[in-house]
Amino acid sequence: MMTIGKTWVVILSISLLIVGCRQVTQHETLQIPYIGSVESIADTLIMSDFEVLSFESNDNSLISKMDRVIKYDNRYYVLDKRMKQLLSFDSSGNHLFTINAVGNGIGEYISLKDFSIDREEGWLLLLVDPSAILYYDLEGRYDHKLLLDGYYNAITNDSESIYLEKATYVNNELEASSVTIVRKRDGVMNNVLEPLPEIAPYCYYQGVQMSATNPLYFTRKFDDCVYKLSDAGLEPLYHIDWNKSTFPASLKEKTYECGELNELAWRQDYIWFISDLQDSEENILFRVNLPGLFILSKRIRSVEGYKMIFNTLLDIPLPNYIPVGGDGNEVFFVYPVHILKEQIKDRNLSNKMDELLESMEEDSNPLIFKYNLK
Template identity: 25%
Template structure:
């Protein structure tokens, strides 16, 4: 009898595992984008046909010092530009002209680090402290309102209009929702839905590139490198569609997605999506890790043209930071400024860079 019960337990365990695997496949519309078949062109800037207008934004300094030094993420919303410096443990807010408004930094001892942040529909800021596993809620004036202990390890956050969240979870998470890649929670950080799972082909110790949620008025985009699949969500947090980007012979084989430190040289032949990717029926844009170098791309889907950033010299597309479906923001560092690579800069922007300041370039896109 004991043997029979043991066998029954094993059968149930196998069935349970099989059921778990079924959940990894989302029943949503899917689209395949074969970028390997597109005609490639190298460009030092976006072709004028795609740009409606362009402007430069000088980020205000204080006593010849920048409020942030290394820009890891920008969100352009609510007539504010939010700039994250992870190494400096600082989140600064500027108005749409670049005038400094306020900042949060670790000197307040409210957090240990900033893994990610997002801004909700009211202008409140939610900050993820990855070291202390907390989600902190700040007012639009950057006053700490509350915080919650997270029951899982979080990489990235997206605020939903109902007060809940989408979270990209860390591959090394050993607490609640272990092995889950992407989950939706309520405002109490309780899981409401799960979407994707980590498989065996993941490296917990080697991050080639970071990632984030990219939000527009109509949808939110999610891609977790090294997978070349972009998922879109409605503003309410419902999964809508999957886009699979295909780089042909340059796709990363499954077996090379783990133990990467022993296989880095193989990536001299690989191309993959990096950080964030936007896609609609007309075009796609974002950043690639292309043969071990970061590179902006713009794909005209109708003409099957792939425009790739010219890597021979730093230019305005070298550090793309945000795209809201209409406006693309990039950052120009003063140490990278040169006369040849930035010929279209305004005199005001040139002067600000020479003084050591940071300049943002905002492209307003022509394509709908």
């Protein structure tokens, strides 16, 4: 396993075989109407199996912000870009290891942009700057790297390929493609999906646009399509008709500063960004650049928004949504300890919840409300 992986990485580093841009694969794209948003919804209507999870807090495991979470083999892997680290916890929340390799040496990086898990080969794939993929084993030990020619923002993979979201606007120029696909068996690289005209340079919202779900999804700003990633290319599975919230074509004739764009979108309820997709048999849960969460119902074939989701057990809102990558359909809602204590003070709680909160300091890792998406 390790020898094969190293062989194609070395070959690829010496001589990259680049195939020109291909168009997305052609098939029927489902047209999904947006039917509007409601003020609130109970958690039990769209999610199940509520649990409270706490990740261990010690000097090596404190999390500033969860940017991506992937579950594999009963472990959670947590990306914290602000602290430039990747942390691993078991399913009970016990800390296993932390990768924080900032520097200029072997296996080190200046910034940590994203990560993925190659389950077939047994690697953690760290997308870093200077532009490269660093290969660590599943216990957090560095092994080798693949140098990249270009700028990339996100990474994901399946059994066949590695997928890289390109920075499509670099040095004030539009790049030729949006996604690079690296075929694992031979290292062939394909660039796909021509970028849209850039009207908001360097403006992004929150969350990730390449999912770690099954199937793998890809979205991009000012594009109302949800794409499926595969070795064959990109398939536009769903096209969402945002109706009155569609960003008008007439407004795409100028260039926007980020603050100007967000103010316009909030004032007019325009949607220009889709991210953080979580998949289940019935639904896809995601966020946009407007407040709240949205669900695409595969059965009804419509999208509805929820400005607030309430935990019915404690009667409190659920903040800080994070999809959990992997084969399951878990979702996290992350509560800083001091905010949760304020939310539920003077409540009659279970002994277990009381004991948990009493044991936690205000600067402990946040509590996680964990669910399965229905």
